[in-house]
Amino acid sequence: MIVTSGLTLFSIGLGAAAILGVASKLLYVKEDPRIGLIEDNLPGANCGGCGFPGCSGAAAAIVLGKAPASVCIVADAETSIRVAGIMGQEVIEREPELAIRDCAGGSRAADTFHYEGALDCRAAHQLYGGSKSCPEGCLGLGTCARSCPFDAIQMGLDGLPIIDPEACKACGNCVDACPRGVIGVSGMSARLLHLNQNTDCLAPCRQKCPAQINIPKYIEQIKAGDYDGAVMTIKDRNPLLVTCGRVCPRPCETECRRQFVDETVGINMLKRFVADRELHSGSRLTIPCAKDTGRKVAIIGGGPAGLSCAYFLRRLGHHPTIFDAMPKLGGQVRYGIPEYRLPKADLDWEIKGILDLGVKARVNTKFGVDFTIETLKADGFETIFIGIGAWQASGMYAEGEDLDGVMGGIEFLTAHALGQRPEVGKKVIVVGGGNTAIDAARTCVRLGAETTLMYRRTKAEMPADLEEIIGAEDEGVIFKLLAAPARVVGDENGRATHLEYYEMELGEPDASGRRSPVKKEGSETMMAADLIIPAIGQKPDLACLYEDGDEGSCPLETTRWQTIVADENTFETAIPGVFTAGDVYTGPDLVISAIGDGRKAARSMHYSMMHGDVPISETTQKTMIPYTLFKEIDAMERKERAVMPHLCHGDERVCTFNEVEGAVSENQALAESERCLRCGLICYDTDSAAEARHFGNTTK
Amino acid sequence: MQEFFVLFIGAMFVNNIVLAQYLGNCPFIGTSKESGVAVGMGGAVVFVAVMAAAITWLVQRHVLVPFELGYLQTLVFILVIASLVQFVEMFLKKMVPPLYKSLGIFLPLITTNCAVMGIALICQREEFGLMKTVMFAFASGLGFMIALVLLAGIRERLAVRRLPIAMRGTPIGLVMAGLMSLAFFAFKGMI
Ligand SMILES: Cc1cc2nc3c(=O)[nH]c(=O)nc-3n(C[C@H](O)[C@H](O)[C@H](O)COP(=O)(O)OP(=O)(O)OC[C@H]3O[C@@H](n4cnc5c(N)ncnc54)[C@H](O)[C@@H]3O)c2cc1C
Numbered sequence: 001m002i003v004t005s006g007l008t009l010f011s012i013g014l015g016a017a018a019i020l021g022v023a024s025k026l027l028y029v030k031e032d033p034r035i036g037l038i039e040d041n042l043p044g045a046n047c048g049g050c051g052f053p054g055c056s057g058a059a060a061a062i063v064l065g066k067a068p069a070s071v072c073i074v075a076d077a078e079t080s081i082r083v084a085g086i087m088g089q090e091v092i093e094r095e096p097e098l099a100i101r102d103c104a105g106g107s108r109a110a111d112t113f114h115y116e117g118a119l120d121c122r123a124a125h126q127l128y129g130g131s132k133s134c135p136e137g138c139l140g141l142g143t144c145a146r147s148c149p150f151d152a153i154q155m156g157l158d159g160l161p162i163i164d165p166e167a168c169k170a171c172g173n174c175v176d177a178c179p180r181g182v183i184g185v186s187g188m189s190a191r192l193l194h195l196n197q198n199t200d201c202l203a204p205c206r207q208k209c210p211a212q213i214n215i216p217k218y219i220e221q222i223k224a225g226d227y228d229g230a231v232m233t234i235k236d237r238n239p240l241l242v243t244c245g246r247v248c249p250r251p252c253e254t255e256c257r258r259q260f261v262d263e264t265v266g267i268n269m270l271k272r273f274v275a276d277r278e279l280h281s282g283s284r285l286t287i288p289c290a291k292d293t294g295r296k297v298a299i300i301g302g303g304p305a306g307l308s309c310a311y312f313l314r315r316l317g318h319h320p321t322i323f324d325a326m327p328k329l330g331g332q333v334r335y336g337i338p339e340y341r342l343p344k345a346d347l348d349w350e351i352k353g354i355l356d357l358g359v360k361a362r363v364n365t366k367f368g369v370d371f372t373i374e375t376l377k378a379d380g381f382e383t384i385f386i387g388i389g390a391w392q393a394s395g396m397y398a399e400g401e402d403l404d405g406v407m408g409g410i411e412f413l414t415a416h417a418l419g420q421r422p423e424v425g426k427k428v429i430v431v432g433g434g435n436t437a438i439d440a441a442r443t444c445v446r447l448g449a450e451t452t453l454m455y456r457r458t459k460a461e462m463p464a465d466l467e468e469i470i471g472a473e474d475e476g477v478i479f480k481l482l483a484a485p486a487r488v489v490g491d492e493n494g495r496a497t498h499l500e501y502y503e504m505e506l507g508e509p510d511a512s513g514r515r516s517p518v519k520k521e522g523s524e525t526m527m528a529a530d531l532i533i534p535a536i537g538q539k540p541d542l543a544c545l546y547e548d549g550d551e552g553s554c555p556l557e558t559t560r561w562q563t564i565v566a567d568e569n570t571f572e573t574a575i576p577g578v579f580t581a582g583d584v585y586t587g588p589d590l591v592i593s594a595i596g597d598g599r600k601a602a603r604s605m606h607y608s609m610m611h612g613d614v615p616i617s618e619t620t621q622k623t624m625i626p627y628t629l630f631k632e633i634d635a636m637e638r639k640e641r642a643v644m645p646h647l648c649h650g651d652e653r654v655c656t657f658n659e660v661e662g663a664v665s666e667n668q669a670l671a672e673s674e675r676c677l678r679c680g681l682i683c684y685d686t687d688s689a690a691e692a693r694h695f696g697n698t699t700k
Numbered sequence: 701m702q703e704f705f706v707l708f709i710g711a712m713f714v715n716n717i718v719l720a721q722y723l724g725n726c727p728f729i730g731t732s733k734e735s736g737v738a739v740g741m742g743g744a745v746v747f748v749a750v751m752a753a754a755i756t757w758l759v760q761r762h763v764l765v766p767f768e769l770g771y772l773q774t775l776v777f778i779l780v781i782a783s784l785v786q787f788v789e790m791f792l793k794k795m796v797p798p799l800y801k802s803l804g805i806f807l808p809l810i811t812t813n814c815a816v817m818g819i820a821l822i823c824q825r826e827e828f829g830l831m832k833t834v835m836f837a838f839a840s841g842l843g844f845m846i847a848l849v850l851l852a853g854i855r856e857r858l859a860v861r862r863l864p865i866a867m868r869g870t871p872i873g874l875v876m877a878g879l880m881s882l883a884f885f886a887f888k889g890m891i
Contacts, residue, residue, distance in 0.1 A: 008767070009772065016779060016780070017783075019787065024790060026794075027795075029793050029794050120861070123861075
C-alpha cells in the first residue's frame, strides 16, 4: 500500500511537473531582465509613494519609460544613479520637495456645530463639509498626521499640523488623506508657478497684492526674528523688494482688517525693513534656481515687468536675455521715479542681484531698430516677452504745446535721471495730478525753481498718493487747483513764456465716479513760466512694432489706449510664443502690478516651452473673495502704527536729492509685526486668541 | 431546476464557505482591507474554485476511484490544485493579459487556499455530478466573494473610526467577521 501510494503520488507529481514544464516553455512571456535588476536596487519599502503598486510596479514603470529613474521618493540620489545606470540614462535630479500646510486658522476658526463623530477629517468632511466656519481651512482632526508613513507630521497645540521638513519625504500620503486640500506637496518651481487659488488660505492683503506676495507669512517670520526667511518669502513673488519697499502705494494695506480696529498694519514698512537689512548687510542671500533647461528666452524691456519675468524664468532654469533701449535697466523706476524717493545706488544693487543669477542684459539695444521678433526667433530664442512700458506722453491738446520750453513729464524726468540737467529757469508749471506730475514738481523744486502744480480738479481727486501730495506741499510746491491749460503763449523766438488757463468748477460725477471739471467761460488767465511740464498721462509707444512705420502695420492687436491685446490668463499675444505684461499691456499702472504680471507671463512662458500649453484653473483668484471682506473685528486692544522716519529735513529736502523717507528700526518693525492679525480667509487673531497664543496654552 | 436553485442559494448564503464553514479565513482577513482588492481576490477565488472543482472531480472519477486510491484524496487534490493554479497563472499571463492584470497577483495566494480545497472536497463528499460540482463551486466562490467584499466595506469604514489601539486592524476585523457569521446564521431557516 505504501508503495502504491508513493508511486501514485510520484507519478501524478511527475505528470504535473511535466505539464508545467512544457507549459512554461510554451507560455513563456518575455520579461525585461532590467525590471528585476531595478527592483533589486529599489529599497523594497513598497510604500506606494511613487504612485505605482509597490517597488516591482515602480521598476516596471521605469523600464517602460513611464517613470523617471528618480521616481522612488525613499531612495537616495545614489540609488537613482544606479537605476539610471541600468537604464543607460542620465539622472535628472529631482528638485527637493516638501509638504506645506497652507492654513493659518486651526483652533482660531470657529465651529458652526458640535461634531461628535469619528475623529477623522475625511469622516468629518462628509458631514456638511465639516464643522469649521471656514470652507477651506484645516479641520484639525489629524488624519494627515496618521497617514504619514515617515512620522513627519505632528498636530500642534493650535489645532494645525506641523510638518517636520527633515523627516518629510514628500510622498504625498497626507495630500491624499486631507479632504480639503490644506496640505500640498511642492518644490521651488511649483511654488514659483503657483497662482492664488480661491481655495488657498488668502488673507485679504494677500488677495489684493497684485504680485500675490504671502504677506501674513513674511510678517510672521519677522515676528519670529527670521528676517532672512521673510526676504526669501517676498522673493518668491517679488525680486524688487528694495524698490517696492520705497515706492509701492500699498494696495494690500487698503484691505488690511486692522483698519477696522485702529489703523492698517504698515506692511510696506516691514518689507522695506527686511529688504534694507539685506541691502546693508554686505552680502546677498543665495537664491536657488532650478536645474538648467538650456532654453533661451528674450525679454524686451528691462523695467519691473521685464526684470520680474527674467528673474522668474531664470529661477525656473531658463536662460533669459534682457534687451533694453536705455543705457541702464530699471525702466520708469530708474528714469521716472526720482533719486530722493529711490536712490539709484540701491536700485543698481537690486538689479545686479537679478543679473547675478545668470540673466544676461543687452542695453542700448532698441527693439524695432536693432532687432525684431523675427531676428530673435532666428537667434534661437524660444519665447519672447514684450515689456516696453508706456513711454509716450499724452498731449495737453492745447495750442502751442510744441513750443520750446514745453517738455513732457516723462521726458523731463528721464533727461534729469540721465544727468542731462534740463534747463528749468525760475518758474515752472507742472500740469497734472498723478505721480509723474508730483515727481516732476518735486524735482523742479530741488533744482531751485518756483514750482506750480496745476490740476483741473481738487486735491481730493488727485490720483497721486497722499504721501506724495503732502511731500510736495511740505517742500513748497504751489498748488493751482481747478485750473486747466488753454494755450501756451510764446515770444518771437518760439519760446514759451506764459501759460493761459481756464478756471474750472466741479460738475456731475463721470463714469469713474469723480466729479468732472467744467470750464468757467471767460475765466482765461495768464501765468508766467520758463518751463511748462505737461504730465497728464502716458501710453505705450508702439512704433517699434510697426512693420513699415505706420500704425496699420502693427502685427499685434492693440486697444484704443495703445496697449497690446493679450490673453488675460496666459498673457500670450496674437503671435504664438510672444508674451507681454506691464504698462504696455495694462496702461500706466504700478511697479508691483508689473512685477506680478511679469511673473504670470513667466509662468505661461515656462509651461508653453516645457509642456506646450498653459494650464488654466477655474479656481484661480481674480477678484476679492466676498465672504472674506467683513468689517466687524473683535480685537479691541489698540496699538499705534509706526511712523516712517524722515532722513532729511527742511532745506536739505528742497536743495538735495537725498532720500527723504527712511526705514523703521528693528524695535519698530517688531512692534508693527505684532499688530498683524494673522488673517486667513475668515479667521484672525481676536484678543482672546492672541492672548492664548501668547501664553502658549491654546488647546482644542 | 429547483434543485439547482436551492443548491446555488444554499452554497452562497446558507452554507457560506467562510461564514458558515469557516474555510479560507486567512485570505478573508488578509485581503479585506480595501474593497477594490477584495473584489479582485473574490474574482480569483471564483475562477480557481470552479477550475479546481472540475479538475478534481475528473481526477476522483477517473483516477482515484478506478484504482481504489480514495484514501489519497487530500494529498492528490493539493498537488493537482497547486499545479493547476500555476498553470492557470502562466496561461493567463500569455493568453489573456488583461485578466492576468486584474487577478494575477492574487493567484499565487490561492495556491494553498483551504476554501478552494474545501469546495473540491465537499463536492466529492456530497457525490455531486460534474454539472452540480461546477455549479456548487461557482456559488461557493461567489459566497466567498460576497463575504469578502462586505467585510472590506465594513473595515474601510472602521479604518477612520476611533478604536482602542489593541483592537485596531486584525482584531476588530475578526470581531466583525464573527458578527457577520452570526448574521449569516439567519439564512439557516431559508432551506
Ligand atoms: C514718474 C513716475 C513715477 C512713478 N511712481 C510710481 C510709484 O511711486 N509707485 C509705483 O508703484 N509705480 C510708480 N510708477 C509707475 C511704474 O514705474 C510703472 O508702472 C512700471 O515701471 C511699469 O513697468 P514696466 O516694466 O511695464 O515698464 P517700464 O518701467 O516703463 O519699462 C519699460 C522698459 O522697456 C524699455 N523699452 C521701451 N521701448 C523699448 C524698445 N523699443 N526697445 C527696447 N527697450 C525698450 C525701456 O527702456 C524700459 O526699460 C511711476 C511712473 C512714473 C513715470
